[in-house]
Amino acid sequence: MRAFTQHQGLVAPLDRSNVDTDMIIPKQFLKSIKRTGFGPNLFDELRYLDEGQPGRDNSQRPLNPDFVLNQPRYQGASVLLARSNFGCGSSREHAPWALEDFGFRVIIAPSFADIFYNNSFKNGLLPLVLDEKIVDQLFQRVEANPGYQLTVDLEQQVVLTPEGDSFPFEVDNFRRHCLLNGLDDIGVTLEDADNISAFEAKRRQDAPWLFEPLS
Amino acid sequence: MSGKTLYDKLWDAHLVKQRDDGSALIYIDRQLLHEVTSPQAFEGLRLANRKPWRVDANLATTDHNVPTTGRERGVDGIEDPVSKIQVLTLGSNCEEFGIVEYGMTDKRQGIVHVIGPEQGATLPGMTIVCGDSHTSTHGAFGALAHGIGTSEVEHVLATQCLVQKKSKNMKVEVNGTLNPGVTAKDVILAIIGKIGTAGGTGYAIEFAGSAIRSLSMEGRMTVCNMTIEAGARAGMVAVDDTTIEYVRGRPLAPKGDQWEQAVQAWKTLQSDADAVFDKVVTLDAASIQPQVSWGTSPEMVTNVGGRVPDPAKEADPIKREGIERALKYMGLKPNTPITEIRLDRVFIGSCTNARIEDLREAAAVVKGKTVASSLKQAMVVPGSGLVKAQAEAEGLDKIFLAAGLEWREPGCSMCLAMNADKLGDGEHCASTSNRNFEGRQGFGGRTHLVNPAMAAAAAIHGHFVDIAAADTAAV
Ligand code: SF4
Numbered sequence: 001m002r003a004f005t006q007h008q009g010l011v012a013p014l015d016r017s018n019v020d021t022d023m024i025i026p027k028q029f030l031k032s033i034k035r036t037g038f039g040p041n042l043f044d045e046l047r048y049l050d051e052g053q054p055g056r057d058n059s060q061r062p063l064n065p066d067f068v069l070n071q072p073r074y075q076g077a078s079v080l081l082a083r084s085n086f087g088c089g090s091s092r093e094h095a096p097w098a099l100e101d102f103g104f105r106v107i108i109a110p111s112f113a114d115i116f117y118n119n120s121f122k123n124g125l126l127p128l129v130l131d132e133k134i135v136d137q138l139f140q141r142v143e144a145n146p147g148y149q150l151t152v153d154l155e156q157q158v159v160l161t162p163e164g165d166s167f168p169f170e171v172d173n174f175r176r177h178c179l180l181n182g183l184d185d186i187g188v189t190l191e192d193a194d195n196i197s198a199f200e201a202k203r204r205q206d207a208p209w210l211f212e213p214l215s
Numbered sequence: 216m217s218g219k220t221l222y223d224k225l226w227d228a229h230l231v232k233q234r235d236d237g238s239a240l241i242y243i244d245r246q247l248l249h250e251v252t253s254p255q256a257f258e259g260l261r262l263a264n265r266k267p268w269r270v271d272a273n274l275a276t277t278d279h280n281v282p283t284t285g286r287e288r289g290v291d292g293i294e295d296p297v298s299k300i301q302v303l304t305l306g307s308n309c310e311e312f313g314i315v316e317y318g319m320t321d322k323r324q325g326i327v328h329v330i331g332p333e334q335g336a337t338l339p340g341m342t343i344v345c346g347d348s349h350t351s352t353h354g355a356f357g358a359l360a361h362g363i364g365t366s367e368v369e370h371v372l373a374t375q376c377l378v379q380k381k382s383k384n385m386k387v388e389v390n391g392t393l394n395p396g397v398t399a400k401d402v403i404l405a406i407i408g409k410i411g412t413a414g415g416t417g418y419a420i421e422f423a424g425s426a427i428r429s430l431s432m433e434g435r436m437t438v439c440n441m442t443i444e445a446g447a448r449a450g451m452v453a454v455d456d457t458t459i460e461y462v463r464g465r466p467l468a469p470k471g472d473q474w475e476q477a478v479q480a481w482k483t484l485q486s487d488a489d490a491v492f493d494k495v496v497t498l499d500a501a502s503i504q505p506q507v508s509w510g511t512s513p514e515m516v517t518n519v520g521g522r523v524p525d526p527a528k529e530a531d532p533i534k535r536e537g538i539e540r541a542l543k544y545m546g547l548k549p550n551t552p553i554t555e556i557r558l559d560r561v562f563i564g565s566c567t568n569a570r571i572e573d574l575r576e577a578a579a580v581v582k583g584k585t586v587a588s589s590l591k592q593a594m595v596v597p598g599s600g601l602v603k604a605q606a607e608a609e610g611l612d613k614i615f616l617a618a619g620l621e622w623r624e625p626g627c628s629m630c631l632a633m634n635a636d637k638l639g640d641g642e643h644c645a646s647t648s649n650r651n652f653e654g655r656q657g658f659g660g661r662t663h664l665v666n667p668a669m670a671a672a673a674a675i676h677g678h679f680v681d682i683a684a685a686d687t688a689a690v
Contacts, residue, residue: 209469
């Protein structure tokens with residue numbers, strides 16, 4: 001996994017709550033057996049005026065000029081500012097894959113759906129919770145100031161604004177540690193292989209029916 | 216010290232290691248796999264040169280992509296080459312790693328959340344995961360079950376564990392007696408309508424109360440299925456005789472002495488009387504009416520006798536904008552009576568409502584009647600090959616076909632429209648599935664979530680009807 005320590009980038013505001021994973025990456029693109037290549041279809045139904053299909057040349061498709069990521073001032077954005085319950089819906093990891101593939105490294109919102117939140121960390125994408133009032137304020141500033149950038153420091157756990165604010169944020173130690181070091185968490189878990197085996201042996205004794213072969 | 220909740224008990228029983236940083240290693244008893252969220256996980260194993268930790272803990276099936284016609288042709292019946300590759304990839308991965316798969320022509324194939332319980336692969340007291348958010352369904356058995364992402368699928372394959380942080384405890388208590396025509400689906404939609412789609416975020420929900428206890432296992436699965444639509448990853452119901460009777464005799468259920476031993480263990484799977492929940496929500500069963508969703512989020516529901524809301528009456532500007540946007544997408548005017556929404560298609564299926572009991576309820580409504588001529592399509596998609604066989608043994612297929620509904624092969628189908636079954640742009644659908652998100656059932660499609668009998672009645676009338684009143688209405 002790509003490590004994440006500090007990031008500075010252009011902010012794009014996505015002003016709607018309950019953005020679901022179907023919206024982030026529609027189902028027809030989930031047929032891929034790869035982890036990459038989802039960026040061109042991020043927010044497909046919002047971004048284009050027609051229906052997207054896997055394998056189509058997206059450069060030929062009509063863009064929705066009203067959609068925020070299509071506006072010239074937000075080209076190259078790497079920080080997504082969003083509203084509450086971002087990433088609700090399915091467990092598809094294709095959602096963070098698509099956001100990451102598009103170029104986002106950070107998503108700031110007042111709240112995230114659990115599974116999406118979890119999936120993001122596994123992909124070097126930092127979902128970051130700030131208070132609703134601060135998020136409101138950031139929406140106003142982003143919209144008022146073309147080229148508005150934020151700096152996110154995961155080591156210090158702060159968001160720094162061009163105005164000189166420094167907004168602290170919370171993140172679990174384990175997730176922070178993995179992200180800062182770009183760790184493969186399967187490798188970390190396997191350091192406990194003996195503990196897992198011991199637990200399993202006891203469980204096999206207590207509940208042998210859980211260890212019957214399937215057919 | 217206060218007692219433990221069911222969730223606390225399940226958590227403690229699977230705790231391999233509590234780490235200093237607040238995270239924990241949790242042992243996983245069962246992983247269910249399907250074609251959409253597993254290929255990258257298997258690929259990850261291969262790249263890292265890892266093997267599955269315990270092959271027998273995994274069970275796979277193909278459901279999301281499969282066509283609901285031409286099943287006799289097997290994988291060759293899949294027209295879409297991209298879908299076909301995904302289905303074939305699951306098959307080759309399972310073969311390579313030695314994992315049992317119920318493939319397209321296996322009569323046990325079906326929606327992953329229908330086949331687990333049906334086979335007894337889902338048992339009380341288990342931890343169950345799947346790369347699918349509706350894994351919460353299995354919590355109906357007094358199990359800790361939730362959806363995970365593909366990286367975690369790989370993690371479970373490789374280590375039989377998940378890195379987790381314990382959730383908070385929430386109890387949703389529904390007491391009293393449900394009115395005739397009000398089903399488990401209405402209960403969970405009413406709960407979501409009350410607490411909102413983020414109401415359960417960060418919690419594990421236990422559904423309790425006399426109305427929940429009185430539900431069949433099918434009904435409890437419907438309730439737990441949509442826990443994720445309330446924002447909680449896991450929903451559960453305590454074990455009682457209903458649970459045990461459902462499990463008894465299932466192909467993969469314990470046998471003989473092990474059965475007795477298991478039942479003793481399962482009987483402890485309830486919250487202690489003095490357990491403390493971080494949050495408690497109560498609903499009066501008698502106040503719940505049949506529900507219909509009018510918007511693009513499962514919290515946007517109302518009673519069948521209600522009306523489409525008026526955004527002008529919403530004080531909160533973000534909510535108001537949400538309603539306006541939803542109504543625009545849905546092509547609905549404020550204050551329209553729900554029963555006046557014209558429908559184009561009806562879909563009876565999905566892991567929420569495609570078990571035998573659901574099909575019986577729908578068949579009872581359409582028996583001897585005819586689908587409204589204004590509809591383009593009304594389809595019934597059983598949840599599994601075995602549900603289909605059971606329904607056919609009971610003659611339900613004949614009832615549906617005689618009424619003009621289509622009788623299809625099992626799979627996810629129009630719940631998410633990854634196969635050929637989908638809504639056209641702008642079409643309204645009465646659907647027994649669980650998500651009414653924009654585009655969920657097809658580009659521009661408009662989904663209204665309802666229970667199976669309501670969907671069946673809507674198929675007959677071409678619009679929603681209050682099913683309690685439908686019996687007397689002229690068709
Ligand atoms: S039926 Fe629908 S919700 Fe259930 S697993 Fe399939 S796609 Fe997901």
